[in-house]
Amino acid sequence: MSDPVPRPAVQQLAFDELDTPLYDTTFVVVDLETTGTSPAADGITEIGAVKVRGGEVLGEFATLVNPGRAIPPAIVHVTGITTAMVYAAPRIEAVLPGFLEFAAGAVLVAHNARFDMAFLRAAAAQCDTAWPAAQVLCTVKLARRVLGRDEAPSVRLGSLARLLGATTQPTHRALQDARATVDVLHALIARVGNQGVHSLTELLDYLPDVTPRQRSKRVLAADLPAAPGVYLFRGPSDEVLYIGTAVNLRRRVRNYFTGSETRGRMKEMVSLAIRVDHVVCAHALEAGVRELRLLVAHTPPYNRRSKFPKRAWWLTLTDEPFPRFSVVREPGRDALGPFNSRNDAADLGVIIAEFTGLRTCTARLSRNAAHECPPALVGGCPAGSEGKPLDMAQYAPASALVRALFAGRSDAPIRFMLDRIETHSRAEHFEAAARLRDRAARVVRALRRTQRLAAVARIAELIAAHPDGDGGWEFAVIRYGRLAGSGTAQRGVPPMPIVEQIVAAAETVVPAGVAGPHVQDHARSPVENAPPLRGASPEEVALVVRWLARPGVRIVRTTDGYHEPLFGAARWLGWAELADAAVSAQPTEEGYLDRLG
Template sequence: MPPPNLGTVSSRDATARQLTFDELDTPLRDTTFVVVDLETTGSNSGDDAITEIGAVKIRGGEVIGEMSTFVDPGRTLPPFIVQLTGITSAMLVDAPRIEQVLPSFLEFARGAVLVAHNAPFDIGFLRAATTRCDIAWPPFQVLCTVRLARRVLSRDEAPSVKLSALADLFQVSTRPTHRALDDARATVDVLHALIERVGNLGVHSYPELVDYLPNVSAAQRGKRGLAAHLPRTPGVYLFRGPSDEVLYVGTAVNLQRRVRGYFTGSETRARMKEMVALATRVDHVECAHGLEAGVRELRLLAAHAPPYNRRSKFPKRAWWITLTDEAFPRLSITRRAGRDALGPFTNRTDATDIAATITEACRLRQCTRKIRPDGVHGPDCPDDAVGGCPAGSTPQSAAQYSVTVDLTRDLIRGETDRPLLALRARIEDLAASELFENAARLRDRTAALGIALRRCQRLAAVAAIDELVAARPRDEGGWEFAVIRSGRLASAGVAARGVAPMPVVDALTLSAETVLPDPSPLRGAMADEVRLVANWLDSPGVRIVRATDGYREPARGAGSWQEWCALARGAGEYAERAPHPRH
């Protein structure tokens, strides 16, 4: 059999490429569609095979190319398929195999929107075939004329949306015959008739057509214009209500595409639909890259507390573990971070549990009575062995007790890990004594402490650098830049491909925000912001352009304990999932 018939293809398609969703925001008359129909050996794309492919390429209501070919399925056709399609096994003897046909079809369809009547069937078979042939499936936009017909036509007008029924309704020029090319040609006429119908409803581009398909209220769809002025760049968007109040804040890689989604059927959350109904305008802050957008979102959430944002997204007033300011300090849970504080913690319970572990490991006092600087601790406290104060009942002066306080400070700063070593030794002793449940509880508490220490030490290491300029490569070429001062993003920008980067860096540094740090571990920065910055610095490809000081975590800090903590956490999670024996 001859190779697939590609018909006539205009020269404009020779360099076609796959279009993105936003590039398709052009009139439907300028959008290229490839209408495809398949004949197969059955209905299961996993077990059955394609026997015929028919495809028609159209643009602006005109046919600009056709493709038609039999495909050897490598098996005998079932009798009911022969009866339905008229295709016999003898007709497929010299036909090419699917691995020969697929590259031609994918090239024919490249850069177009794929259309099929009952698209899940046809596209499902094509995708299954590409998988079996080890060919990557291109990111096609797909339109189903069954779904479009059901959306456009009432059930009184079209009780059935089968291709034969729609062919009768629209009086198509080519009758469907259960042969691939005939059915594809019939689907072309049906598509044109349906597009003519939706054009009268104000749907004139492919994204508008996609937005129209779900059952979206006219009021929701009518607010689509609120996104019209937005750029297709990264940034932060703010929905505002009738009194100019901020209703919702979000970030996007593409502002226009993201905000437009709120006015389509893709938005199914009742709370968001309620917000959209109240919205009167959408403001935006264009950002250089994702890090800047994330930081600006945090700051706007903190400033406005929008009612439709989830509370879990708000920058939190964190909890910190600090040493009290007295002659015999103990640990306290506060909202303010002192010089040697440990945190941040999102809830007080976690902070309290970690503080109890530190108190036990460092043998700090737990009693709350006030002790004069010239007094002693111990005589009035029962020993820790009988459930009393971890500092013990032995009398200690303030000078003697200060050794314990210094050990606690050194643990938090990462200058020693002796308390962690002592806890691990106790775990091993408990396990050796076959007190496995006690050992497991202490293991989990020690792992939680190690993770909390590392988190604080990591963020503090970023905040300790007065100024750090870093660069990350962009996917499209060039560089993203961030000027970070004391853990806060002070300036952000990009250098496009071919632009000299260092003048951009110099300009960003000169225009960067002035930061006045305080003596707390994060030097006054929001914990969530420092975490965003630290994660960005850890991302692949980031390079340090210049810095006032090197990034460093303490040598005896909790960083070296993370492998042990991960193993301990994994053991705890496994124990929780494992079935418990019945007695």
């Protein structure tokens, strides 16, 4: 067979090292004959497949299949396959494993792929076999994209085979039709090659319709490296329009100029862009951190505003003789958060106040004021008691309990909540118990989030390593919850000298609550009056925490061991998960205590 896919020079094919050139892509072109059009009600009667690469046939797969039912006369008339012909043929349970082995690792191609893939997936489900996550290419869609309607009024396989000069004509038999589809595929690939489509990714991206203006801007990605990092789209006045991260900068940015980008705002952004700047990063953590910092610096209009770190809210105690909760942007020493909305923080404050005795009235009380408020039982304040004014000595334990709860020195309020849930349940007040269960789970998760982030933010210096998947290592130097330095050691390179170089070049971090020349000494911890995250961005600390939690991460060395507080919310996470499961399962009243006991 002639090679319809010419092999261009290596320089032309090296547009993206991670893309598979089309001449190196293995395609398995498949065609099915069936008893009807419904994958659920009908069965496969024949499978034909041809494996090709670089225009050469590597193998063929063909077999009749016993569908377990009679073949309708109309189908017999079209295909020529009769019930007698498939009587002795193997069932799909015996055929499918062989086909999947034949097609393993290849791109699946079919003419009207939606039909064929639906039947194959239904067969896999019937055989209790996992369907592989293979790329699928439809020659009907490709033909509609490549050929105008004037040239190809019909995209039926027979019509395309005649139009494109296929050496095989379809006959409604699986193998013959698969061979014809191979010829059609090669002819279509030859045409798109003239439009700069030389790799599998480019071919898949080519299928959706893209405006010439959008496609013409692909040159903006041509000089980007195939490396992890951050990219910045810039507009006509050099303003930053959009910031993003990528494992492969060139491939990710190029997608904005293809049909894979369907978001209206992004298409608008691309139409305005005249340049794409980039920052190469050592690994995904550095890219994520740099993105957050650049978002704050540039506030690009096409990024979602929810990404901005300054939008976080915190629940904190006020600094007054009779402290109460306040929702603020900048946390103090005794703070819980971050929260995405002010209302979420305020609602959680009401829950915690109820079980700590903290006042919820908003008046600012002086040290010597005699202030009376009705008790909570009659709709008043949790700190109120009938006929008795507030007393500083009697009120002090409430604010102390809140501080202990936030810091993880006491979990008494959580236990109070669970006792109340049990009381409601035993009294068969199941709706009240369920409401309190959900509120308590929210408290546990909010406390754990703060305590987990604070556990990393208090460490003066933490050096961690993660395998890069190729025998090397990714390194991160973390100081007070911030990424201070990053780098990599490739396979075979001694890692410790690399680590020392990264540490020597790492940023100096001055945590909130610490001042003076001793901040250069990362062996010292910040003072206890510092806010929970020591002034670090909540989003950045969260990125660091998620990176540290990845499988395979190792601590190279640290000034302080990572630990969460003994009476912190982590010990109640199991209960919170049961509470969430109880909501999903909608337990019966009788089973309520069994689920939450």
